[in-house]
Amino acid sequence: MTIYYIREGFRGIRRHLLMFLGSVAVITACLTLTGSFALLAENLDYNIGQLIDENEFVAYLEDGMDEDEAAGMESDILAVDNVRDAIYISSEQAMENYLERLEESDRLFADLPEDLLPARYTVYVENIDRLEETSQQVAALDGVDHVTVSLSVAEGFSSTRKVVVTVAALLLAALLAASLLVIFNTTRLAMQGRMEEIAVMKIVGATNGFVRGPFVVEGAVMGLVSGGLACALERGFYEVFQQIIESYQLADLFYVIPFRQVRTIVFAVYLGGGLFIGIFGSVAAIRRLLKV
């Protein structure tokens, strides 16, 4: 019976080639459009994520702590929940860094004592939303004098990321719903021409499964061809996007995830999505005709 379904499925494609190609074009366009948007959103999210990861606060140590004691504080700070990393900066290193950032430092500050600035830790957090709470926990540790934290910057990044993710999810859902609607209507239109054939099948005693079989094969082929085409198109578009970013020298501002890193997931989603849409579209389109 499976051989019959496959043979009839391919016969159906051959007989209604124009309709098949029309459906493939629509599914390919919808998949590529939705996928491109999803990839853009993923890149945007990744870049904001990078900015958030660079966020930090500084924990200043009490005066009079010797080098060993100060360096030993690292384990205490790392033990605080939500702390991802803590980098020790000695008084001398802090002064050196400070002087490097000032113009004419040699002339104005050459005589300042080396240990003028307190030793400190640059503390990185896991979850930016808990930055304030984490910084307070670190401030409460013995040996920590105080902490400085730019909460407004952290909150800004966090809010931006939430807005981007929400807007992207909403747009993606709308795009997906519109795509499914277009695909469903195209497939249903394609199936209308088969109404008579289906009616004959039903009246001579064909079960719904028997009627559906060749349409499932057609839908699967339609979906796989569309998914494959969408993969190829997406790869091309992605490369063009990458080149645009590079040609405008925006690569330092906006990092584009290399295609090879997303290739497997793109291929899997496109082929799987195409397969699902093709089968679901065909079967749903003939559902009403099966009620006879």
Add this chain to the structure above:
Amino acid sequence: MIDFQHVSKRYKGAERFAVEDATFQVKDGEFVFLVGPSGSGKTTIFKLITKEEPLTEGSIQVNSFDLNRLKHRRVPFYRRTLGVVFQDFRLIQTKTVAENLAFVMKVINIDPYFIDDRVDEVLNWVDMADKKQRFPHELSGGEQQRVSIARALMNRPEVILADEPTGNLDPELSRDTLRLFERINRELKTTVLVVTHEKVLVDEMNKRVIYLDRGRIVGDRQQGTYEIAGAKGRR
């Protein structure tokens, strides 16, 4: 056997019944004409028997299937006991004559070896063996109707139902078609129910006639004519 007991059918949104309180029986091996003016409910009765439409009231029993209780998934198995013929033939245009016939048996997963034999047998029976590899559009209306009748015979049905089978044929071909149904009834002992408008042919055939008007059975006579005595139907 077809057994209608007080069957009524009203379509959704319709004010009146398409069929109202219809009670009749068609015994095994009988030949019956179902006649009446347009809108009298003939096609609705046909569709109730083929289970294309559900009934509103009453009960229908066909070939030991109780249609009131028949589950949706069992309908295909019930339909395989029927042979159905339509006015517009309803042959699949993309299949040859042989493929149209074979398709009926493929549906029920019969071995291809038996299918080929049965196709030849049935095509010989309706005198269409030489047109086996033709497509429907290469045949005349009369030939297409013969193929459609052959298709109805493929699964050796207990009942053959024909809805206006001569509607698209000239008088001579109509006569031939009804003679073919009579032959099927006589030689194969198959029950035949023909829905028709063909007054002259119904009169010629001298078979049982059930007369419908406005959804009601207004006459039922053995060896009747189209104009049934006592029937006050419109023409």
